[in-house]
Amino acid sequence: YRKKLDAFINLKDLPAETKDGCRVSLKANIEIPEEVDQVLLCGAEGIGLYRSEFLFLTPGKAAEEEYQFDCYSRVLKAMGGMPVTIRTVDIGGDKILPNFQSIDEKNPLLGWRAIRFSLALPALFKTQLRAILRASVFGNVRIMFPLISGIEELEQALALLEEAKEECRKKRQAFAGDIEVGTMIEVPSAAVTSDILAEKSDFFSIGTNDLIQYSLAVDRGNEKVSYLARPLHPAVLRLLKMIIDNAHAKGIKAAMCGEMAGDPLGTALLLGMGLDEFSMSASAIPQIKNIVRGVTIEECRALYEKAKQSASIQENTVLVKSWMAERLPSVII
Amino acid sequence: YRKKLDAFINLKDLPAETKDGCRVSLKANIEIPEEVDQVLLCGAEGIGLYRSEFLFLTPGKAAEEEYQFDCYSRVLKAMGGMPVTIRTVDIGGDKILPNFQSIDEKNPLLGWRAIRFSLALPALFKTQLRAILRASVFGNVRIMFPLISGIEELEQALALLEEAKEECRKKRQAFAGDIEVGTMIEVPSAAVTSDILAEKSDFFSIGTNDLIQYSLAVDRGNEKVSYLARPLHPAVLRLLKMIIDNAHAKGIKAAMCGEMAGDPLGTALLLGMGLDEFSMSASAIPQIKNIVRGVTIEECRALYEKAKQSASIQENTVLVKSWMAERLPSVII
Numbered sequence: 001y002r003k004k005l006d007a008f009i010n011l012k013d014l015p016a017e018t019k020d021g022c023r024v025s026l027k028a029n030i031e032i033p034e035e036v037d038q039v040l041l042c043g044a045e046g047i048g049l050y051r052s053e054f055l056f057l058t059p060g061k062a063a064e065e066e067y068q069f070d071c072y073s074r075v076l077k078a079m080g081g082m083p084v085t086i087r088t089v090d091i092g093g094d095k096i097l098p099n100f101q102s103i104d105e106k107n108p109l110l111g112w113r114a115i116r117f118s119l120a121l122p123a124l125f126k127t128q129l130r131a132i133l134r135a136s137v138f139g140n141v142r143i144m145f146p147l148i149s150g151i152e153e154l155e156q157a158l159a160l161l162e163e164a165k166e167e168c169r170k171k172r173q174a175f176a177g178d179i180e181v182g183t184m185i186e187v188p189s190a191a192v193t194s195d196i197l198a199e200k201s202d203f204f205s206i207g208t209n210d211l212i213q214y215s216l217a218v219d220r221g222n223e224k225v226s227y228l229a230r231p232l233h234p235a236v237l238r239l240l241k242m243i244i245d246n247a248h249a250k251g252i253k254a255a256m257c258g259e260m261a262g263d264p265l266g267t268a269l270l271l272g273m274g275l276d277e278f279s280m281s282a283s284a285i286p287q288i289k290n291i292v293r294g295v296t297i298e299e300c301r302a303l304y305e306k307a308k309q310s311a312s313i314q315e316n317t318v319l320v321k322s323w324m325a326e327r328l329p330s331v332i333i
Numbered sequence: 334y335r336k337k338l339d340a341f342i343n344l345k346d347l348p349a350e351t352k353d354g355c356r357v358s359l360k361a362n363i364e365i366p367e368e369v370d371q372v373l374l375c376g377a378e379g380i381g382l383y384r385s386e387f388l389f390l391t392p393g394k395a396a397e398e399e400y401q402f403d404c405y406s407r408v409l410k411a412m413g414g415m416p417v418t419i420r421t422v423d424i425g426g427d428k429i430l431p432n433f434q435s436i437d438e439k440n441p442l443l444g445w446r447a448i449r450f451s452l453a454l455p456a457l458f459k460t461q462l463r464a465i466l467r468a469s470v471f472g473n474v475r476i477m478f479p480l481i482s483g484i485e486e487l488e489q490a491l492a493l494l495e496e497a498k499e500e501c502r503k504k505r506q507a508f509a510g511d512i513e514v515g516t517m518i519e520v521p522s523a524a525v526t527s528d529i530l531a532e533k534s535d536f537f538s539i540g541t542n543d544l545i546q547y548s549l550a551v552d553r554g555n556e557k558v559s560y561l562a563r564p565l566h567p568a569v570l571r572l573l574k575m576i577i578d579n580a581h582a583k584g585i586k587a588a589m590c591g592e593m594a595g596d597p598l599g600t601a602l603l604l605g606m607g608l609d610e611f612s613m614s615a616s617a618i619p620q621i622k623n624i625v626r627g628v629t630i631e632e633c634r635a636l637y638e639k640a641k642q643s644a645s646i647q648e649n650t651v652l653v654k655s656w657m658a659e660r661l662p663s664v665i666i
């Protein structure tokens with residue numbers, strides 16, 4: 001065990017690079033500034049998903065611009081120039097904001113959540129955007145919008161960001177000039193039109209949890225049907241490949257911040273598909289880095305080419321498991 | 334008005350054929366046998382969707398084989414050899430079966446419904462399948478499975494159908510030898526893998542209501558977000574085209590039984606995409622037939638080619654509305 005721990009600690013400063021030199025970026029998902037220490041300890045190259053819901057749920061502070069500004073600034077300073085990707089608030093679904101949201105939706109996952117909520121409450125949304133803008137001078141911030149279903153929503157969100165910038169300028173509040181703005185691809189319609197969304201996005205971040213839920217029409221939290229929510233469903237792999245290819249065709253990067261990014265079962269396939277960034281809970285990084293460093297991009301591409309021929313979840317699972325067992329028998333999947 | 338009514342009655346016996354001779358089939362959706370009179374009156378060429386939930390919700394009769402057999406037989410006899418497409422039970426979602434289903438799902442539309450319910454209760458499912466098989470001797474029955482998300486579910490449903498056939502054979506109960514079995518395409522993962530599903534399907538029926546809900550992550554019944562559920566979203570059109578093309582590539586027909594099939598806004602586009610069958614509420618048939626007979630397939634294909642270039646719902650809406658206003662100004666869309 002001690003030996004293993006040492007190996008993991010050594011791993012921290014090694015790049016996430018395949019044996020044949022393909023470099024990817026492993027980032028961390030966080031919810032509160034206090035997690036940054038662990039993020040750095042695990043060798044993350046930035047934060048791929050900073051969930052901002054917590055800031056909206058803090059009693060008494062809910063959605064205050066100064067409180068948000070303070071939290072974002074702390075994270076950005078602590079990360080010392082590494083990218084910090086803030087997802088604008090993803091309230092709704094299973095996270096309810098007491099003052100703003102009616103809780104009587106019959107299907108909250110298909111309801112008033114995330115960007116829909118933000119676009120319906122532009123003043124609140126701009127409070128968050130201004131807080132991010134003002135914090136941007138302390139580091140390398142990126143913004144991403146959750147649950148975009150089509151180009152109209154992205155355009156509206158971008159227009160509100162422009163308004164927020166204008167408001168900062170009027171108040172002579174400084175912000176970085178080159179903030180990247182990305183689109184989360186987690187609604188099937190966004191995946192299917194990702195070529196269109198790529199035109200107005202600086203990067204994509206794939207939210208596999210929601211993408212799988214919607215693509216398969218399954219609430220993962222419902223134990224009667226959660227067995228259906230499988231990342232190796234051929235439809236999921238096809239959608240992922242479509243998203244990644246559409247990103248690259250427009251010269252932008254494809255990141256992933258859903259659970260699949262930290263699942264050893266998916267790593268080789270995702271490498272083979274060309275994913276650029278994997279964001280996961282910090283503690284998963286060493287294991288995923290270990291896999292990345294243990295394979296060649298060439299064999300990962302060959303694995304993906306095989307998976308492409310497969311018609312079922314079952315076939316894909318057998319394929320990936322035996323592939324992993326052959327190459328990386330120590331990885332438990 | 335009188336003149337209009339006469340025209341519609343004349344229309345009843347005319348084929349649903351474009352001006353340049355492309356024939357499609359207009360069918361009706363029904364819920365109870367009593368609707369058949371109106372179906373025939375409106376000139377339907379069969380039933381494209383016979384919803385069987387009603388049979389499961391009738392107090393005292395719920396899911397009884399003899400009761401189902403009786404209802405199916407009546408419909409088949411009344412339709413006199415025209416195809417009658419029975420959808421196996423689509424319980425769950427917004428239709429709750431008191432004795433079988435817990436009602437505490439947080440997201441019933443993403444829950445234990447339709448084929449998931451049937452596969453989990455094979456005895457109940459086979460009761461329905463046997464009732465359909467036995468009724469098949471009275472007409473031209475087709476079976477279709479709702480909410481298929483992948484090939485495994487389709488294979489399981491087909492295996493249970495084989496068991497039901499074997500059970501009928503053992504009891505020396507006759508059934509037709511050539512019953513077509515189709516797959517409903519209404520889950521995004523089914524659309525995206527429709528090439529795989531086509532291998533084991535005799536036809537497709539596209540359920541646009543659910544397909545749109547899941548593809549856009551929207552509960553149509555939720556008034557806070559229902560504005561997003563738009564059939565002219567570019568992603569919806571792409572998925573529809575993919576389904577139709579995958580059906581044709583395998584030599585099977587693509588039908589549609591969701592609301593879009595009876596919506597004048599969609600008719601020309603769907604013709605242009607190559608849809609073979611439109612199933613709708615009987616009362617919508619005259620209007621849709623009128624549109625079909627008022628256009629050429631060539632101009633519909635050109636319309637679709639234009640829509641393919643469009644990036645937004647808004648563009649598509651303007652395009653289709655102006656196209657219709659030019660050619661069929663009397664149709665209100």
Ligand SMILES: [Mg+2]
Nearest residue numbers: 146186207210
């Ligand atoms: Mg999400």
Ligand SMILES: [Mg+2]
Nearest residue numbers: 479519540543
């Ligand atoms: Mg449906």
